[in-house]
Amino acid sequence: MPTGVAIRDAREQLFDAAERVLLRAGPSALTSRSVTTEAGCAKGVLHRHFADFDDFLAELVRNRITRLDARAAVLYDAAGTGTVADNLTEVLRDLFGSVAVAIVGLITSRDDLRARLRRTTPAGIPILTEAAAAIAAYLTAERALGRITADADVDTLAPTLIGTGHMLFADRKATPPEAATVHRVVTAVIAGVVTRPGTPNR
Incomplete structure (x- = not known):
């Protein structure tokens, strides 16, 4: 998998990927690796945008609240x-x-x-x-x-x-x-x- 992929709207792409994993396999299947694999990007992409995985999940929830x-x-x-x-x-x-x-x-x-x-x-x-x-x-x-x-x-x-x-x-x-x-x-x-x-x- 590419290690330096520049993703347009990376945050939204990661959020959408997390939702798909969540709906398909439930909360226990949601990991940084499963999200980045679903999004088709390197694991480091997530950590460039979020402090850690719980920070990512918190922003996911807040993003959906905004919607x-x-x-x-x-x-x-x-x-x-x-x-x-x-x-x-x-x-x-x-x-x-x-x-x-x-x-x-x-x-x-x-x-x-x-x-x-x-x-x-x-x-x-x-x-x-x-x-x-x-x-x-x-x-x-x-x-x-x-x-x-x-x-x-x-x-x-x-x-x-x-x-x-x-x-x-x-x-x-x-x-x-x-x-x-x-x-x-x-x-x-x-x-x-x-x-x-x-x-x-x-």
Whole structure:
């Protein structure tokens, strides 16, 4: 394998390679060698860009959190359109249909990684914590529009939806749940707070 390969956007190439290894073989298979082999570059490329492998993994998680920010903005802008259940179903399928479940497994399996991530996510599980915040912001917007009740506890509903979604998608090797299954669960969680059109917000 070449030892001095100059890679355009090397960080992103390494992140993408790590995701493929993670999805294919799980957290235990994720090593600096497996990542650079998957990326088709020399092992030294990773160490030129990151202090060590845990630094690389921490940046991988932070990078995916940044991507989540863009998805959160789309969800927030969806407030007042479609149905609340449809919007939440879509975001949960998008979140957990990607690499979030695998990354959560990675975080929980590596003590050093969790310690590093505490600097930017001091509470909760990174990615899931940020996803819950995004859903809470969306539900707050829907509450302001009167599409969920004024007394809806969005700070409880959001992590409930995230936890439920994670349970549905948690088996990495199983077929992901169908949209109808996710929609049914979302509908059950928010049933008590969704208002009917023309119903005064209480």
